[in-house]
Amino acid sequence: MLRVSLTGPESTGKSTLAARLAAHYGTAFAPEFAREYLVDIGPHYTPGDLEEIAHGQLAAEAAAQARAQRIVFCDTDLLVIKIWYEHAFGNCPEWILNCIDQQQYDLVLLMGVDLPWQPDPLREHPHLRQQFYDLYQRELRERMANFAEISGNPDRRFAHACFLIDELLAGVPAPPALPRTTMPAAPTTHYTLSTPWCRATFASHGAELTSFITNADGLEYIWPGDPAVWGRHAPVLFPLVGRLPGDAYQYQGRAYKLPQHGFARDQQFAVLRHTATELVFRLEHDEASRTVFPFAFELTITYTLRDALLTVRWDVRNPAPDQPLLFSIGAHPAVRCPLLPGEVFEDYFFEFDHPVTLERHLLQGGLLTGHTAPVLNQAEEMPLSYELFADDALVFKHYDFTRLTLRSRKSEHYVRFQFDGFPYLGLWTKGAGAGFVCVEPWHGIASPTGEPGELHDKEGILRLEPGQLFSASYSIEVG
Numbered sequence: 001m002l003r004v005s006l007t008g009p010e011s012t013g014k015s016t017l018a019a020r021l022a023a024h025y026g027t028a029f030a031p032e033f034a035r036e037y038l039v040d041i042g043p044h045y046t047p048g049d050l051e052e053i054a055h056g057q058l059a060a061e062a063a064a065q066a067r068a069q070r071i072v073f074c075d076t077d078l079l080v081i082k083i084w085y086e087h088a089f090g091n092c093p094e095w096i097l098n099c100i101d102q103q104q105y106d107l108v109l110l111m112g113v114d115l116p117w118q119p120d121p122l123r124e125h126p127h128l129r130q131q132f133y134d135l136y137q138r139e140l141r142e143r144m145a146n147f148a149e150i151s152g153n154p155d156r157r158f159a160h161a162c163f164l165i166d167e168l169l170a171g172v173p174a175p176p177a178l179p180r181t182t183m184p185a186a187p188t189t190h191y192t193l194s195t196p197w198c199r200a201t202f203a204s205h206g207a208e209l210t211s212f213i214t215n216a217d218g219l220e221y222i223w224p225g226d227p228a229v230w231g232r233h234a235p236v237l238f239p240l241v242g243r244l245p246g247d248a249y250q251y252q253g254r255a256y257k258l259p260q261h262g263f264a265r266d267q268q269f270a271v272l273r274h275t276a277t278e279l280v281f282r283l284e285h286d287e288a289s290r291t292v293f294p295f296a297f298e299l300t301i302t303y304t305l306r307d308a309l310l311t312v313r314w315d316v317r318n319p320a321p322d323q324p325l326l327f328s329i330g331a332h333p334a335v336r337c338p339l340l341p342g343e344v345f346e347d348y349f350f351e352f353d354h355p356v357t358l359e360r361h362l363l364q365g366g367l368l369t370g371h372t373a374p375v376l377n378q379a380e381e382m383p384l385s386y387e388l389f390a391d392d393a394l395v396f397k398h399y400d401f402t403r404l405t406l407r408s409r410k411s412e413h414y415v416r417f418q419f420d421g422f423p424y425l426g427l428w429t430k431g432a433g434a435g436f437v438c439v440e441p442w443h444g445i446a447s448p449t450g451e452p453g454e455l456h457d458k459e460g461i462l463r464l465e466p467g468q469l470f471s472a473s474y475s476i477e478v479g
Contacts, residue, residue, distance in 0.1 A: 002071040002168055003104065007079050007140075008111035009132040010125060011118045016317075017111070017150075017157055018075035019272040019280070024162065029073035030064035031273055033057040034080075047089050054081045054096050071169065078103065083135050100143070106168055109161055110136055112151030116467050153467070154319060191271065191279050193305040198478065200303070200310055207269040207281035207301045209234040209333060212310065212478060221415055221478045223334035223436035230430045234333035235265035236301065238283075238316075239293055241330040241424070241460065242446025243366035249455045251294060251326070258292050260366060261332070264299060272300070279303045284319075296320040297327065313473040318464040325464040326455050328444020330424075331474060334436040335406055335415050337384070337429075343410050348437070350382040350427070351405040358382075358399065363392040367449045386432040393428035393438075395445065404439060417441070419474040424460060441474050 004021070006014040015032055022029035033056035038045065045053075057078060065072045078100045085092040113129040125132070140147040148164055150157045190210070193200045201211035210233045212221045225233045240262035248257050269281035281301045285293075300315040318325035337348050358375040361368055375394065376382060388394070405416040419425070419441035426440035444460040447453070455461060464470055 001065060001068060002106045002165075003065070003074065004071060004165065004168075005074040005077040005079075005105045005108045006111060007077050007108055008136055009113055009129040011115065011129070012111035012113055013115050013154060013157060014111050015075050016154065017109070017161060018073045019282070020158055021161060021165070022073050023270050023272055023282070024158075025069075025071055025165070027069045027071050027073070028064040028067040029075055029273070030057070030060040031275075031278075032076045033060045034076070036278075045088075047085070047093075050081060050085050050088070051093060051096075054078055054099075057081065058099065071165065074105075077105070077108075079136065079139060083132060083139070087132075106146065107164060108140060108147040109150045109164075110140060110147055111157075112149060114151050115154075118469055153321060191274050193277055193279055193303060193310075195277065195305055195307055197308040198305070200305055202279055202281075202303060204269050204271060204281065206265040206267065207236055207283070208232070208265065209303070209310070209312075212476065214308065214478060219339065219413070221335055221339065223336050229434050230334070230436070232265070232332070232334070234331070235261065236314075237261040237328070237330035237332055237440075237442070237444070238264035238299055239295070239297065239327035239329070241328040241442045241444030244447050244458075245367060245450055245452050248452040249458070250452060251455045254294070255452070256292055256294065261330075262328075263289065263292065265332075269301070277305045295323065295325045295327070297325055299329075308479055309475055309477045311473055311475045313471065316462075316464065316470045318466055318468055320466050322466060324466070325468075326461050327464075328442070328458075328460055328462060329470075329472070330426075330440060330442035330444055331419075332426075332438055332440050333476060334438045336435060337406065337437045338435065339408065339413050340411055343408060345429075345435070345437075346383070346385050347408050347410050348384045349407055349409070350384070351407050352380050352382075352401050353403040354401065355380050356399065356401055358396055361395040361397060363395060363446065364449060366392070366446055368395070368446050370448055384437065386429070386434075389427075389429050389431070393426045393440075396425045396427075397445070398423060399425060406437065406439070414479055416477040416479075417474065418477070421472065422474070443472060 006018050018029045034053045037053050037056060061074050078096055082092045082096055113133050117126045150160055189204050191202050198214045203210050222233055225231050240258055243260040247259055248255060264283055267283055269283050272282050273280040283299045285296045296319050298317040298319055302313040304311045314329055337345055355378045357377050359372045360375050362371045362373060402420045403418050405414050407414050417439045422441035424442040424445045428438045429436060443462060447458055462470060
């Protein structure tokens with residue numbers, strides 16, 4: 001088993017490259033344990049916290065090695081903990097130093113600081129990256145000879161790393177071939193996250209949430225996707241939210257066709273990481289996507305389950321060297337409504353976190369008409385009825401709430417959505433008798449009626465310059 005570590009200062013692409021290398025070589029990687037540990041406490045840590053992080057990183061490496069094939073990648077290592085510890089508290093525990101001396105890596109990739117700094121609440125030292133890089137370089141020169149400095153844009157880093165790793169693999173005998181009678185395992189298409197409270201299941205096709213069940217009562221909260229009514233569960237809307245006139249748009253003088261809500265929901269995503277409580281999918285541009293969407297992109301979707309709370313995070317990166325990325329992205333989860341036998345759709349209502357006044361933006365054929373209609377006036381509840389959705393989805397712009405809870409008047413069950421920073425929101429069901437309702441936070445919106453227009457002029461379109469990253473998240477809690 002070959003062991004490769006990716007080390008270096010903050011915001012140098014360690015996690016991205018580790019995941020990409022693991023996917024390329026069909027193996028496992030150990031994620032950075034510090035990020036998972038600090039997500040609850042933020043950058044307010046003690047020496048004891050750093051020791052816990054060191055223990056967690058060692059456990060993550062051991063777990064990844066148990067799953068790996070021929071080679072395992074480690075996103076950060078104990079050298080990161082040592083330098084971090086000494087900078088924050090002046091010294092490092094002896095047991096961590098001993099572990100560093102005992103650890104054996106076949107190759108260490110020291111990540112350069114020539115990538116743009118990506119702001120993150122857990123990152124602390126944007127102006128000290130070169131200083132830290134010099135510390136890593138000195139430590140590695142003193143401790144080991146088999147390290148390489150990796151720099152340049154992400155594609156150059158990946159290519160350089162692959163060259164070095166291929167050299168390593170060439171010197172290691174390949175494992176013996178399987179007996180002819182052994183059948184290859186069927187590819188995994190569904191993945192489950194679980195806690196003592198609930199479990200959630202996802203499909204690699206579309207990176208779609210397909211099930212969310214509470215363990216105590218076995219109650220399913222997600223619409224099962226009946227093709228006779230609506231065959232999806234919780235599609236990801238990318239690189240478009242809503243519909244375009246004639247399903248067409250223009251970019252740099254050329255005409256393109258793009259279906260409603262884009263194409264990501266119908267694509268096969270790669271799985272970068274899967275643990276008991278976290279699942280990471282990725283979709284990247286290819287020749288087929290370029291025919292309808294002439295942009296380079298990397299879409300990473302991270303699902304994290306904590307107790308009965310599912311957090312969904314999107315990271316969209318523009319890997320192009322010289323072209324902006326124009327896109328929209330949105331969620332479309334469908335919750336079973338009613339949830340229990342003996343209930344009907346009209347027994348349910350949406351509860352807001354404070355009294356709200358709302359007007360809907362009307363649709364015709366999936367396009368905005370430019371007209372609005374009042375929905376609520378200083379109310380904390382919105383009773384559900386199929387008549388409410390007779391004229392298509394309820395579309396809201398620039399609303400002032402960030403939490404919405406689906407409740408029943410006949411039971412205590414609820415589904416709570418939290419969506420900070422989303423400028424648009426849709427609520428929808430298929431029609432009379434459909435047993436679900438969708439809550440859809442969007443970064444993007446349908447086009448108005450009329451002729452196809454330039455993509456950069458479309459309302460809600462986001463623009464990423466080369467190398468930039470866009471992140472957004474929302475959560476679903478059941479109980």
